[in-house]
Amino acid sequence: MRASPDDRLTIGEIIRRTGVSASALHFYERKGLIFSERGTGNQRIFSRHMLRRISLIIVAKRLGIPLSDVAEVFATLPTDRAPAHEDWQRVSRMWKRQLEERRRAIESLEHELTGCIGCGCLSMRACLLLNPDDALRGSGPGPVRLQKSGPSLPGDPEAGGG
Numbered sequence: 001m002r003a004s005p006d007d008r009l010t011i012g013e014i015i016r017r018t019g020v021s022a023s024a025l026h027f028y029e030r031k032g033l034i035f036s037e038r039g040t041g042n043q044r045i046f047s048r049h050m051l052r053r054i055s056l057i058i059v060a061k062r063l064g065i066p067l068s069d070v071a072e073v074f075a076t077l078p079t080d081r082a083p084a085h086e087d088w089q090r091v092s093r094m095w096k097r098q099l100e101e102r103r104r105a106i107e108s109l110e111h112e113l114t115g116c117i118g119c120g121c122l123s124m125r126a127c128l129l130l131n132p133d134d135a136l137r138g139s140g141p142g143p144v145r146l147q148k149s150g151p152s153l154p155g156d157p158e159a160g161g162g
């Protein structure tokens, strides 16, 4: 028998097909990324085409695309059928642009870090990594970030590390 996108799959079948845990699937469902219905015995039943959404979530995670961006894109996709080839092309183009922007931002940071290596001044005035574009100018004098982060230094109970 040929599989149809409208076939219904149990959560066990989804887990087996995707390798995604039940807790992750529940999380994605709470975030509105995937949808299920209740079957007999109140069991979660997924349309087969949800496999494609889950696959895209897996790909996005590998690419480091935040789930909030995935949700934004998924909001433009149909929920009652598998996304069309053009839908996936549009999504992949959008993510490619995001990855390119991130790569440029990382290259820029890497360039600034290169200037810091061997410098060690950690100057709020001079160090572009500590204070890009002198953004902390209006926050007062001194090491603004260090003062603000004082209570969460290592060993502080509020740091969560005990």
Ligand code: FES
Residues within 6 Å of the ligand: 115, 116, 119, 120, 121, 122, 123, 126, 127, 128, 129, 130
């Ligand atoms: S540490 Fe000196 S410029 Fe960044």
